[in-house]
Amino acid sequence: QSMLDTMRQSQQFEVLVKSSKKLLDFCEMIDRMSDLLETISAHEMYEQLLKELDYEQYLIQSNDYTETALDNVHQLATAIAQYEEDNGDEATLQGFLEETALMTDIDAYSEKEDCVVLMTLHSAKGLEFENVFIPGMEENIFPGYQSTLNQHEMQEERRLAYVGLTRAKKHLYLIHANSRMVFGHTNRNRPSRFITEIPDTLKEAKHKVLPPSMLTQVNIPTPKEVRKADIAFSRTITPTSVPKTNQSFSVGMRVSHKSFGEGTILDIKPMGSDFMLEIAFDTIGTKKLMSNYAKLTVLE
Structure with missing residues (x-):
């Protein structure tokens, strides 16, 4: 049940x-x-x-x-x-x-942002980055176990690996673990065949092992610190929260938003108990905001 x-x-x-x-x-x-x-x-x-x-x-x-x-x-x-x-x-x-x-960080990606961008190998197609990190480069993970049993699927995995490897402009890091916990069991997988297929002259192996005596020295962030970091990382522009308001808007009205600046209302559509405002801002283009939460100031 x-x-x-x-x-x-x-x-x-x-x-x-x-x-x-x-x-x-x-x-x-x-x-x-x-x-x-x-x-x-x-x-x-x-x-x-x-x-x-x-x-x-x-x-x-x-x-x-x-x-x-x-x-x-x-x-x-x-x-x-x-x-x-x-x-x-x-x-x-x-x-x-x-x-x-299906949405990923790539949906809000901007080259001007100084931050780490997480994405799948599929969504990385067509993009390039100065530094690329690909974790999980281990047999039974990448390639996955099922792929090792089917030659066609293995070739698809290999092509996907090629996509990932060719995204880096300067540095490419292929990371594998000596052991990992999967579904409550400790697995020890060999490094991915995609690593071993790369000529030795084109790669440099580095092994970093953390001794057990150092595990207690690792600073693990508290849930509160994680939430603060998540907020700091957020690149989404969101409207400021305000209580429900009876303020009315009309097409053609000039308004001001604290983040987007001044703009003109192009369209108003009812959405449940609220209204979606389509606003052409002078500096950043058109945005759609919910009227009850946008905290707009009507300009005289």
């Missing part, structure tokens, strides 16, 4: 009895949301879910609250609304989740 089924029957499990009420309340909320999904849009569903969870208030009251965290919640609402506009009657919550799952 599924995890949700287990939660519905939580009173039958001794280890879950104490938490049974909370688990059942959660199941009831999931049922309500599932029923609503048949009658409302994905954007409206998201707004309803935020109300059910009172999530914004939860963020504000949490010890690690930052304005960026709340901005991300509102940016997701904008992304869903944009997806619905692009796909019309074919837009579904499942479709949005599938589309989002």
Whole structure:
């Protein structure tokens, strides 16, 4: 049975009895949301879910609250609304989740950014970087175990490896581990055949092993530090969070945004209980923002 089924029957499990009420309340909320999904849009569903969870208030009251965290919640609402506009009657919550799952750092990549960019080898096609790091260069990982059993799949893996190797302008680092934990088991894989196929004259092997005595000296970041680093790394421009407002906008109106500067409203479309504003900013071009979260100032 599924995890949700287990939660519905939580009173039958001794280890879950104490938490049974909370688990059942959660199941009831999931049922309500599932029923609503048949009658409302994905954007409206998201707004309803935020109300059910009172999530914004939860963020504000949490010890690690930052304005960026709340901005991300509102940016997701904008992304869903944009997806619905692009796909019309074919837009579904499942479709949005599938589309989002395919997004990578490369979708927001800018050569001007001084940061690490994570991407798949497939999405790296056509791009070049000064330094490239490819981890997991081990047999049964790259190439994968299934590929070693099929010559055609092995050739596809080899071509993919070639794509990765040729992305580097100056330095290419092919990284493999002596051992790694996979599904609870320690695996010791040989270095990838794609490494051994490279002539020795074109590569330099370096082995870095961390002695057990040094493991306690490694500074592992706390969850709070990880969240701060994640926020600092974020390259997404998000609107500033504000409470619901009755401020009205009209096509042709001149407005100002604290990050994007001044611009002119080109179009206004209703999105659930909000409006999507298409604004042509003077310096950065056209942006689409949700009116309740954009914190725009109307210019006289």
